[in-house]
Amino acid sequence: MKILLINHYAGSDRMGMEYRPFYLAREWAADGHAVTVLGASFSHLRRIQPEIRADHEVTVEDGVRFRWLRTRPYQGNGSGRVVNMLTFVGKLLTDARRIAREERPDVVICSSTYPLDIYPGARIARAARARLVFEVHDLWPLTPVLLGGYSRRHPYIMMLQAAEDFACRNADRVVSILPDACGYMVGRGLEPAKFAHVPNGIPIAALQAAVPDDLPPDIAARIAEERAKGRFLVGYAGGINPSNPVEAILDGAALLAGEPVSFILVGDGSSAPELRARVGQLGLDNFHLAGPIPKWTVQRFLTEMDALSMPWRRSPLYRYGVSPNKMFDYMLAARPIVQSCDASNDLVRDAQCGITVPPEDPAAYADAIRQLIQLPQAERLRLGENGRRFVEQHHDYPIIASRFIAALGPA
Structure with a gap:
């Protein structure tokens, strides 16, 4: 044809x-x-x-x-x-x-x-x-x-x-x-x-065949520093712009200040300066904007995390469903996912790979992170493997x- x-x-x-x-x-x-x-x-x-x-x-x-x-x-x-x-x-x-x-x-x-x-x-x-x-x-x-x-x-x-x-x-x-x-x-x-x-x-074979590049030194150092503090790491990889409400992650981080968890975000966009200013105003030490990284290092970054975050806005547009590439990158990394979403479909539920909470609800998001922290590591690994298997079979x-x-x- x-x-x-x-x-x-x-x-x-x-x-x-x-x-x-x-x-x-x-x-x-x-x-x-x-x-x-x-x-x-x-x-x-x-x-x-x-x-x-x-x-x-x-x-x-x-x-x-x-x-x-x-x-x-x-x-x-x-x-x-x-x-x-x-x-x-x-x-x-x-x-x-x-x-x-x-x-x-x-x-x-x-x-x-x-x-x-x-x-x-x-x-x-x-x-x-x-x-x-x-x-x-x-x-x-x-x-x-x-x-x-x-x-x-x-x-x-x-x-x-x-x-x-x-x-x-x-x-x-x-x-x-x-x-x-x-x-x-x-x-x-x-x-x-x-x-x-x-x-x-996602092109799974191409991603797996690529030689895993080392993370940029500053990001690797940040991960090591947070690990040394004994913190559970929640990651995000994607745009920092109005269409991706990463401020919801910041609001959750503020509620979790003082608890053993840190949030590391890679990516860039028009919302990054405002977000950095808010982090400074709040005086948080558990929320880090690490900047953009090369495409072929994204999987490496995701696998360094304990869990991954997927925020959405509340919008009637999503009654027709969603199919975000970022979700499939997350699933391939075999890490549990916390999704803040109210769409007609729920990929996290379908894959049984994490927790979905209502969008724009910092308290519900923070509670979901606490639930993952409290799970035995074997259970978190099971959720992650569910996601990997789902994306390999369907996407x-x-x-x-x-x-x-x-x-x-x-x-």
Whole structure:
């Protein structure tokens, strides 16, 4: 099968996020499919941008073929990002027939976070007589409305809503990482039989094959220092930004001050300066922002912890379910997880790998940490192994890629 996967922000292990298109394409290529990932030459999510000089240049990353359209660099979420987005979509529309003629896909997957790529994707699919698939990562525009405070009457939101509705009415298949999004999509015009759930995952073999790098000296020293104090270590690895409410971990740490537990967070983001200021104001010695670490050292860090923390905000958005990559990284590390969440699904419960408490409830979170501390070590190890077994059985990328192909149905 020839697969064209359109994702504005597509990256790779070398370039950085977004990883899902790369991991899916790598598995599909290994299974004998001819795959091309079509992305924009600039993304704020990547550490490294592809070096191209013209539209439609092709590069190869670990056996995955990428085709690029040039877009301007930008910073933040202002007008520059909108221009970058519209440039990418505009070039896709203009060059749709060329792309269809040169790629000759059997399947066109529109997979950018925002839904505007469905219009050129439909044009490419029609010209190539290919099946059209709309892949939903987050529900847009519902996510910026509920989490970003945008009005439903904002012109940008109305434009995104029109695109989502078009996708629901015209796609041959809608694949969502969110387990309970079908009802929402049906409300936007989708036929229920066209919906399929294919969750997120992680490339377990690649992670296990990577040589475990030493942790940065300052982080290794911090871990050793906290261990010397006889403290139970709770870790977090991820963004320190408004979408990840790590202040909830800080609130729990404040309630646990004076008890034998410390919290170590790796990652960075726009909320880090404010969080550091709060730590200083509270005078806590059990909460440490350790900064970002290289991707391939994350598993090493996680396995140095006694437990791992997964905070969520309370939001009606999560009634459609969640499928966070971070959760699967945590499970692979085989450490018990404390999740603060009120979603329609509960991965921690399903895996029997920890404790779930209500979001934005510091007292409940602190009590869950106390429960884990009081458990015998053998019981904590059992919870951790439950998580590892669950992710190996359900969320390894060879499994995810096969589920996606199966979800497409017969040709």
